[in-house]
Amino acid sequence: MGDEKGGLPGESERERWNRNFADLLQELRVAQTGVQILFAFLLTLPFSSGFPHTNAFQRVVYLVALISAAFATTHLIAPVAFHRALFRRGRKPELVRYAHRMATTGLAFMLISMVSSVLLITDYLLNRWAALSLTVFIGAWFLTYWVILPYVRRSWIDAEDVAEDREYAEDSPGEQR
Template sequence: MNERNGSARPDGGKRTDPGRRESAEERADRQWQELMQEIRVAQTGVQILFGFLLTVAFTPHFQALSDTDRAIYIATVVVGSLAAGALIGPVSFHRIVSGRRIKPEAVVWASRLTFTGIVLLLATFTSALLLVLRVATHGMLVPCLVGGVVAWYLLCWFALPLWARERHTDER
């Protein structure tokens, strides 16, 4: 019986995380919902950026881009497409394995796809920023500006979460 609401547990009452008092199935369900919320945020960013990138090639200014800028543009579109694929992947994964009773495994694979998508999104944002700043400024500060923004992304997206995980995770 569940101590919170008195309901029977499908796993016979086995708990995987004593701090949360949830079964393996409940934990997988919760983690899946959390992951889907995270993906919604990242998907929106990559889809909007990717949509704008696709329109650039059809503008008159695109024809005047240097070969280097065109190469950056192509790399940005490709990496953006890969990011979109990785971030949409968990939805497809869930649809294909739904009802197979492998949600804990689906959560692991969806998490891996999401992390890959975030790394690819970092590359997409970086190359898009590089391209825009090169075209807009033609300045020598472009590498410094892009490097600073990338450092900010790395701090916000990876360094701070890793620091918090290390500092605040109990030794169990």
């Protein structure tokens, strides 16, 4: 029973929640890998030979990057723990809503960590003005692709997109996405 809530034609409410959860898990896999690599890099950075040469500003930026990476990691992995706690309890809608909020929060912290990491490295390599300018550009780039375009696109529907969506749904009946 496809509906205005995003269901596919012939899809039950339970199938929709299962599909939504499977889609969310796929997205989390990508984000988790990225944040884990960034977090690992940040954890090892103080032990590198150049770190003692950083100034007070760079150390503060490092702490912002490190702590926001830790928060991002927490939020992007939290849906796994929540799933374990709710496993086989018939609470998939609650799980999907919670996981969505955690993933969104995790991505926000990941953005902060990545932009802070760029600022840290560029400030170490370049003068402060160049580092700040480049970091503002990178931050705007992230915001454009992670926030602005998805938000604008939410209500922007092309006839071509609708046709592609219908074709996709018809080509894969019963397929688990």
